[in-house]
Amino acid sequence: MGKFLARRLLNYVVLIFLATSFAYVLAATNLAPRDYFEQMQPPPDPELVNAQLDRLNLNDQTPLAERYVTWMGGALTGDFGQTIQGGSVTDQMLMKAGVTLRLIVVATLIGSFMGIAIGAYAAIRQYRAFDKAATGASFFVLSIPTVVIAIVIQVGAAAFNDFIGFQFFRYSGEYTAGIQGEWWELLINRVYHAILPTLVLALALFAAFARYQRNMMLDVLGSDFVRTAMAKGLTRRKALFKHALRTAMIPTITYFTFTFGMLVSGATFTEKIYAWHGMGAWLIDSIARQDVHVVAAVSWFMAVTIMLASFLSDILYAWLDPRVRV
């Protein structure tokens, strides 16, 4: 199993390197940092623009290969260059990564747990009221883009706040601006602000998982080994949990890897709409600012999170399916 995981890990490192390089080259050839400086008011001296671009390693007159080697050389040692305004990308990334990770991790945990539990239970209660309600709900949610879910929940929260007359739901920002107090007050404030955005992400994930898990569980429930497990005297609960659910979760784990990219995109939209200063919102703002280094760094971050999710699912897979543990 160690060898299996080590080989996967090596593969992931290579993929991350290539994806980041690809993102850098794409950003460097398609974004125009020069325009960013040239459209300033008053228009700066062309010499000055050139000097500034050179200082930031963004000058399009320098060959792309040279810029790439300089940037990648830094990135490999943890220095992702400078933002177009001159700040350190790495420093800002450390601050913003936490925001995004918090959102993604909590939403993944809630969404996948709820999805798997409800999907599996719906399969056990096939064609009963619970199954019909759960399947219908997840089908409906899957038909709504994350962007629309985010806006609708935000608008709903605003309307609710108006209706009851005070700010019950918080739907903008990570915390109340200028708040001060004990650490637990700050924590509660942040958690309070996190409820709605996390809910948005978890909802979309829940729908996908519930639907998939139900189908997988139905496949397994009819199979011989579950009947055998019950026939040899296991209680129904034990047979369902230890034999059916465990087997039915294996394909879901693989499915998780595929949906994680969608989740990261969904986090981008959610951050932007709920005014969180995370990686996704940073990416969208940076594209408008023609900031090549930030775009490449965010791509690196996203590739790393997606690969981490894949690695995690590899481990879970090996844990659930003894056959790969050789």
Add this chain to the structure above:
Amino acid sequence: MSSTTERPDRGSQTEAPAVPPAPSRLKDVLRQLIATRRVIIGFAMLAGLALLAFLGPVISPWGITERDYLATLDGPSPEHWFGTNRTGQDIFTQSAAGLQKSLLIGLLVAMISTAVAALVGAFAGYFGGLTDRALMWVADLALVLPSFVILAILSKHFMGASGWLILVVLLAGLSWMVTSKMVRGMTISLREREYIHAARFMGVPPRKIILRHILPNMSSLLIADATIMVSTAIIGETALSYFGLGVQPPDITLGIVIADGANFATTAPWMFLFPTALLVLLVLAVNMIGDGLRDALDPTSKSRRS
């Protein structure tokens, strides 16, 4: 020599008994589709929406960008069926035109990406070895970066009259990976069937075997998957357009209309409500068809309906 003269004879012999089941399979599928209420409702909804999308801009008295300065931010009225936005543009006309483009984008992306997925998956699965490794590695690489990032970086190319076609090609180019892996898996199991062996030993070139024997055998799966892809593409395009990174004006899609309306969702709900409802209905209709198709076409997924 003798085998070539015998071939048509033998062919007709083996084909003769195989003919009757084919139409009955089609009939069977059709009967099942008609019996599946979801598919019928989905098709009816989709037909209605398509009608609205293509007739709406024609029957509406207003142009897409035309402004009615006497009625800015007005609610639904006999003049403006869905109301107007801040600059007096007619929401009905905009939504219908946006729906039209979203529908076109969805269909085109689904067609292209399913074709790519089918070819890549089938070639990887059929040849195996180095081809398989190389193609699947490309698919893995394409899965590493969220397609949203790549599309956002390239968004400046979506300007101009044919800009939305570039978006279509890119969306398709970034969404074939998962399906291709599925196709590959099925090809590997099909590869060892007798009729494929027979074709190979008769000297049929691999390209022909893939196109004529392997891909038609999983056409049902591909059709169902393409349908789901339509809704995925529409959702992806909406998200991009919402942030101004998708189709660029003067082209209009539902994403742009929704983005316009989102800021007024509480003060002028019609600006947000109508285009959003159209989008959700569109995706819902496509998903219902795709889901029903999958059930009707894929014998292994029976009894999952609810």
